[in-house]
Amino acid sequence: MRLKSKDLISTEDLSRDEIELLISTAESFKEISERDIKKVPTLRGRTIINLFYESSTRTRTSFEIAAKRMSADAINISTSSSSVVKGETLRDTAKNLEAMNPDCLVVRHSSSGTPNILAKYLRCSVINAGDGAHEHPSQALLDLFTVREAKGRIEGLKVAIVGDITNSRVARSNIHALGKMGAEVRVVGPPTMIPMDIDSMGCSVFHDLKDAIVDVDVIIMLRIQMERQKAPSFPSVREYSALYGLDGKKLEKAPKDVVILHPGPINRGVEITPEVADGPCSLILDQVKNGIAMRMAIFYLLIGGAREEG
Amino acid sequence: MRLKSKDLISTEDLSRDEIELLISTAESFKEISERDIKKVPTLRGRTIINLFYESSTRTRTSFEIAAKRMSADAINISTSSSSVVKGETLRDTAKNLEAMNPDCLVVRHSSSGTPNILAKYLRCSVINAGDGAHEHPSQALLDLFTVREAKGRIEGLKVAIVGDITNSRVARSNIHALGKMGAEVRVVGPPTMIPMDIDSMGCSVFHDLKDAIVDVDVIIMLRIQMERQKAPSFPSVREYSALYGLDGKKLEKAPKDVVILHPGPINRGVEITPEVADGPCSLILDQVKNGIAMRMAIFYLLIGGAREEG
Amino acid sequence: MRLKSKDLISTEDLSRDEIELLISTAESFKEISERDIKKVPTLRGRTIINLFYESSTRTRTSFEIAAKRMSADAINISTSSSSVVKGETLRDTAKNLEAMNPDCLVVRHSSSGTPNILAKYLRCSVINAGDGAHEHPSQALLDLFTVREAKGRIEGLKVAIVGDITNSRVARSNIHALGKMGAEVRVVGPPTMIPMDIDSMGCSVFHDLKDAIVDVDVIIMLRIQMERQKAPSFPSVREYSALYGLDGKKLEKAPKDVVILHPGPINRGVEITPEVADGPCSLILDQVKNGIAMRMAIFYLLIGGAREEG
Numbered sequence: 001m002r003l004k005s006k007d008l009i010s011t012e013d014l015s016r017d018e019i020e021l022l023i024s025t026a027e028s029f030k031e032i033s034e035r036d037i038k039k040v041p042t043l044r045g046r047t048i049i050n051l052f053y054e055s056s057t058r059t060r061t062s063f064e065i066a067a068k069r070m071s072a073d074a075i076n077i078s079t080s081s082s083s084v085v086k087g088e089t090l091r092d093t094a095k096n097l098e099a100m101n102p103d104c105l106v107v108r109h110s111s112s113g114t115p116n117i118l119a120k121y122l123r124c125s126v127i128n129a130g131d132g133a134h135e136h137p138s139q140a141l142l143d144l145f146t147v148r149e150a151k152g153r154i155e156g157l158k159v160a161i162v163g164d165i166t167n168s169r170v171a172r173s174n175i176h177a178l179g180k181m182g183a184e185v186r187v188v189g190p191p192t193m194i195p196m197d198i199d200s201m202g203c204s205v206f207h208d209l210k211d212a213i214v215d216v217d218v219i220i221m222l223r224i225q226m227e228r229q230k231a232p233s234f235p236s237v238r239e240y241s242a243l244y245g246l247d248g249k250k251l252e253k254a255p256k257d258v259v260i261l262h263p264g265p266i267n268r269g270v271e272i273t274p275e276v277a278d279g280p281c282s283l284i285l286d287q288v289k290n291g292i293a294m295r296m297a298i299f300y301l302l303i304g305g306a307r308e309e310g
Numbered sequence: 311m312r313l314k315s316k317d318l319i320s321t322e323d324l325s326r327d328e329i330e331l332l333i334s335t336a337e338s339f340k341e342i343s344e345r346d347i348k349k350v351p352t353l354r355g356r357t358i359i360n361l362f363y364e365s366s367t368r369t370r371t372s373f374e375i376a377a378k379r380m381s382a383d384a385i386n387i388s389t390s391s392s393s394v395v396k397g398e399t400l401r402d403t404a405k406n407l408e409a410m411n412p413d414c415l416v417v418r419h420s421s422s423g424t425p426n427i428l429a430k431y432l433r434c435s436v437i438n439a440g441d442g443a444h445e446h447p448s449q450a451l452l453d454l455f456t457v458r459e460a461k462g463r464i465e466g467l468k469v470a471i472v473g474d475i476t477n478s479r480v481a482r483s484n485i486h487a488l489g490k491m492g493a494e495v496r497v498v499g500p501p502t503m504i505p506m507d508i509d510s511m512g513c514s515v516f517h518d519l520k521d522a523i524v525d526v527d528v529i530i531m532l533r534i535q536m537e538r539q540k541a542p543s544f545p546s547v548r549e550y551s552a553l554y555g556l557d558g559k560k561l562e563k564a565p566k567d568v569v570i571l572h573p574g575p576i577n578r579g580v581e582i583t584p585e586v587a588d589g590p591c592s593l594i595l596d597q598v599k600n601g602i603a604m605r606m607a608i609f610y611l612l613i614g615g616a617r618e619e620g
Numbered sequence: 621m622r623l624k625s626k627d628l629i630s631t632e633d634l635s636r637d638e639i640e641l642l643i644s645t646a647e648s649f650k651e652i653s654e655r656d657i658k659k660v661p662t663l664r665g666r667t668i669i670n671l672f673y674e675s676s677t678r679t680r681t682s683f684e685i686a687a688k689r690m691s692a693d694a695i696n697i698s699t700s701s702s703s704v705v706k707g708e709t710l711r712d713t714a715k716n717l718e719a720m721n722p723d724c725l726v727v728r729h730s731s732s733g734t735p736n737i738l739a740k741y742l743r744c745s746v747i748n749a750g751d752g753a754h755e756h757p758s759q760a761l762l763d764l765f766t767v768r769e770a771k772g773r774i775e776g777l778k779v780a781i782v783g784d785i786t787n788s789r790v791a792r793s794n795i796h797a798l799g800k801m802g803a804e805v806r807v808v809g810p811p812t813m814i815p816m817d818i819d820s821m822g823c824s825v826f827h828d829l830k831d832a833i834v835d836v837d838v839i840i841m842l843r844i845q846m847e848r849q850k851a852p853s854f855p856s857v858r859e860y861s862a863l864y865g866l867d868g869k870k871l872e873k874a875p876k877d878v879v880i881l882h883p884g885p886i887n888r889g890v891e892i893t894p895e896v897a898d899g900p901c902s903l904i905l906d907q908v909k910n911g912i913a914m915r916m917a918i919f920y921l922l923i924g925g926a927r928e929e930g
Binding site for chain 1: 343344345346347348349367368371372374375378379574575576578595596598599601602
């Protein structure tokens with residue numbers, strides 16, 4: 001079984017069936033990472049290139065570990081050592097990498113749309129590992145896997161996504177994926193952080209965090225990403241934290257069995273306090289663990305099995 | 311079968327038989343990268359260290375993929391993370407790496423002669439992956455492989471190498487290798503970019519690109535490498551492009567079946583226009599593909615089979 | 621057989637039996653790196669993460685090669701590419717990495733105590749690859765292995781450690797390890813480089829190098845590490861070299877069969893002259909070679925065999 005597309009660019013492009021396939025595949029792969037011998041031969045002899053134009057520990061490491069546990073060969077390229085410094089175009093970099101017969105290119109780039117463009121140029125699979133403020137589909141998929149693991153279902157759940165929705169690729173990927181799975185999505189943040197077209201994405205909007213979470217099943221806290229904001233969307237970090245940071249006191253308004261996600265890395269004391277991040281409702285480390293399984297599933301469903309040439 | 315030397319430092323040192331052996335070995339390895347399972351156990355348990363003192367995407371990645379497809383262990387060391395910052399001599403770095411029992415050290419360095427010096431100090435194999443303006447033998451070998459694949463032979467072909475011959479290690483390696491294989495080599499560029507001793511290398515010199523290519527079989531365009539020129543050898547990039555950049559109009563002067571190579575990364579619109587780089591005569595991406603096969607062949611012929619100690 | 625602790629943080633924590641076990645295990649692994657096929661399947665499917673907050677060629681490479689020769693998957697993370705730039709706490713980085721189910725985290729950090737703190741937070745094994753001026757246990761263990769190989773024993777040997785004892789994690793790890801094995805340790809350096817509490821570590825103190833080495837079996841020269849000294853502890857490098865640099869003339873005072881170690885990278889002409897570093901008494905390259913075997917032994921004794929969960 002494979003995904004319809006050769007690429008994973010966005011959750012917007014996935015069908016509900018595909019999302020369910022990805023989650024159930026990830027579920028079946030999860031125990032591999034719990035074994036003494038954390039390795040299956042499934043992707044032996046496949047070449048996966050991690051092409052990261054933005055720095056990243058967790059995402060690159062997660063993809064690399066997932067590749068190696070599937071026995072694929074993983075090659076890392078980061079901007080600092082890439083020929084970008086020599087002024088090559090992105091398309092040329094990609095065509096040149098493709099000529100080396102990789103099976104899959106995992107790409108992170110600060111510009112929205114880059115992986116999509118690459119996917120059109122290239123015959124190998126392209127996985128979007130985060131592009132500007134557009135999408136980060138593997139993150140949303142691991143979030144859904146984590147939610148389903150905790151709640152037993154996704155359909156019908158009420159999910160609040162809190163923070164800078166406009167600039168968040170994690171929010172965008174989650175809104176699409178959760179919507180397709182039948183969850184009700186609320187976005188929460190100051191008006192400056194809510195995109196104009198949010199209605200068309202099927203979300204309701206809240207500006208008060210306590211109002212938003214009073215009856216939710218899931219809260220997804222977003223990272224305040226200074227590095228992606230040209231002009232800050234709020235007067236001060238202190239004010240943002242006071243209004244939209246999740247602390248124990250605000251969390252009391254939510255149902256007891258609410259679960260809390262965060263894509264990491266967390267800014268302790270900014271968007272989430274330690275008592276919440278490390279508390280019993282937090283699934284933050286489960287997300288990381290499930291990230292490996294989900295990336296193994298993505299690789300498997302994109303490049304596993306015998307290749308059929310079109 | 312092995313090469314005479316334990317090292318690959320220059321094409322100048324190779325015999326015609328060795329070049330033919332390298333090409334035919336690369337030819338036989340090429341299909342490995344076309345398989346679903348792109349991996350052979352040939353170099354399992356061999357350790358290959360990529361020691362890059364200059365940044366590089368394509369060359370380092372090509373050697374790394376070649377190593378992994380042969381099942382060798384590949385270790386990357388780049389200057390930024392190396393103990394060079396701690397003031398160690400190059401010889402000490404190399405002796406220390408050798409003490410870790412690598413089978414092969416792949417070295418790129420901005421100073422001509424560095425790999426040669428290392429090869430004398432070290433008992434393991436040393437591959438020159440580019441040293442200053444001296445040589446880049448694996449590039450020339452993959453170029454010859456690509457030319458032979460396209461033309462069926464190398465002997466008797468007319469080859470124009472265009473650009474900054476003086477500063478180009480790719481030119482130097484190609485001039486030696488093509489000469490040994492019986493090709494006729496022409497170098498093309500402004501007088502400031504042609505080395506004084508070019509006659510002794512058996513090349514004819516052209517200062518007019520159109521004159522040079524009128525009856526050639528192969529054109530090798532060189533990259534304009536700002537980074538290796540202390541004082542620019544031409545008044546402006548625009549003037550260089552006008553005279554020595556290959557565009558569709560100039561290409562009309564060449565025979566219809568001419569093939570065009572470029573070591574990459576290309577400067578689109580400087581030494582080559584997109585219509586030519588992406589056109590039917592271009593073998594640029596074949597070069598990249600063949601680069602993997604040639605590096606597999608080099609590893610195999612240097613460190614494959616059982617080791618015989620001298 | 622395993623070590624008592626799940627971690628290797630310091631030699632101070634090791635028992636004499638454990639040190640002996642480590643040395644004899646390293647001894648038995650050494651020949652693996654001499655084979656044509658330098659690879660055993662012992663740690664197949666184990667994941668080892670090298671998390672380096674300080675740059676390093678030799679130590680990171682040594683751990684990486686050791687991991688690969690044991691067939692483990694090795695993942696490298698260095699500060700430049702880590703999410704440290706995004707302001708995450710060290711503990712969060714570590715907890716996140718642990719959620720990816722590594723078997724072992726190899727950590728180098730400029731702050732003393734960091735690996736110890738991480739080891740308390742994490743369930744996986746933590747190996748200290750150097751923390752500030754505290755300890756560098758794998759270095760001391762490979763030093764002891766090298767000394768025992770050369771001298772047949774450690775007990776009863778006289779060992780001089782020369783240099784900036786105060787700032788040296790290598791000195792500290794060696795003092796503890798050598799002491800436990802029954803060697804007599806002398807520290808040698810200017811008063812500004814000898815820690816106040818040195819007596820409690822069971823060392824005698826010498827300020828004159830020639831006096832100190834007159835009857836020793838082993839001399840361990842330390843690197844002058846400008847990068848770890850806020851204010852220099854000596855007036856000039858020239859003066860330091862004159863008094864504490866080991867040259868052929870001073871070496872004449874020592875017994876003929878003395879052996880000389882240095883953790884590298886060496887500053888030729890500063891703490892050691894080329895004639896001594898490259899001379900017949902020098903074991904510097906043996907140390908590097910033995911470093912691979914010792915790190916294989918450490919991995920094996922920490923994460924080899926079936927896991928028993930407490």
